[in-house]
Amino acid sequence: MALLYIVPSCMFFILNISVNNYAAAGIIENFDNNIDWKMAVEKINQLEKMVKEQDKRIFALEKRPTESEWRSLTEELRKQNDRIAHLETKISKLEIPMEDKENKSIREGLSPEVSKYAGNALSSEPGIPSKKRLLLQPTTVPVEMIAFFAYFSSNHLISDAAYILAFDTVITNVGNAYHPHSGTFIAPRSGLYVFTWTIRQSGTNYHTTELTVNNKIVNVIHLNPGNTIDGTGTGTVVVHVNQGDDVLVRTGSNYNNGYIFSSEFGRSSFAGWILN
Incomplete structure (x- = not known):
């Protein structure tokens, strides 16, 4: 008799659990399909990440020394x-x-x-x-040397006035102040300088040449061999030059004809150096 009561009770209990499980599964399935629910869960996850990040920053700030x-x-x-x-x-x-x-x-x-x-x-x-x-001994600052020497690598046919002579073969250029492509020396610093230039002429060729500082004529030479000699003429100047001034040799405004010679028999050249 007792067995008859126990069996129906167990069957009812099992049936009740099955119904409850089915209902819970349905609720979860409804939540999974609910867009608002998904958004709420995602928002919660984001807030949790923010809280963790803030905790890290607070921990780092607490380690810093106060003012x-x-x-x-x-x-x-x-x-x-x-x-x-x-x-x-x-x-x-x-x-x-x-x-x-x-x-x-x-x-x-x-x-x-x-x-x-x-x-x-x-x-x-x-x-x-x-x-x-x-006692501190006085010290002298070493003065940078400035000097150059260049010459024509070949004969040059020049008949124009105020033609700049670009002596293209550079032998010495201490300070790198002489520029062979333009034939111009640009003073790297102010001081007293010596400049000298030599022009070789022969036959019926003749030229007037002049040394200028910032387009101002400082010295002039003229050589006309008269078809009787093959020789050179040299001009020299001692002049104060300011930093950035241009120094060059050019033909004069008159009396220019033919070639300026430069070879192993005699070179036309341009040189200069600083005295102090």
């Missing part, structure tokens, strides 16, 4: 620097008396004659500093 701590560290550093400067001053004042005392003790242990000689030797010994040696 008062920064001020305290800065003040401590300033005090330490002041102490170091004070100690360095005291040490520098003590060094000279100590050296003098050491030299005196050495001299006292010697005979009068040797002591006198040793005193002179110690005071002039290069390895032992003295009060006089503490």
Whole structure:
């Protein structure tokens, strides 16, 4: 009889669980298909990430020293620097008396004659500093050298006036102030300069040439061999030139005809250097 009551009860319990599970599955399925539910879950996940990120930033900020701590560290550093400067001053004042005392003790242990000689030797010994040696010696700044020399690599047919002679073969160009493509020297600094140029002529060729500084004529030479000689003419100037000034050699306004010669038998050239 008891068995008859137990069996129906178990069947009812199993049936009830099945119905409840089915209902729960239906609810979950409805939530999964609900767009608002999905958006709410996604929003919650985003908020959780934001909270975690904020926690990390708060943790990092808590590790930083506060403004008062920064001020305290800065003040401590300033005090330490002041102490170091004070100690360095005291040490520098003590060094000279100590050296003098050491030299005196050495001299006292010697005979009068040797002591006198040793005193002179110690005071002039290069390895032992003295009060006089503490004075800063004047130093001279090395002056940069400026010099150039260039010549024509071949004969040049020139009959125009004010034609710039671009001496194209450069032998010396200390300071890189001479520019062979334009035939112009541009002064890298102000000073007193020497310039010299040589022109070779032969036969019926003749030219007037002039050296100019910023288009101002400083010196002129003229050579006309008269079909009787093969020779050269040279001009020299000593002139103050300012930084950035242009110095060049050009043909004169008159008396220009034929070739300016330059070969192994004699070269037409241009040179210059600074005196100070």
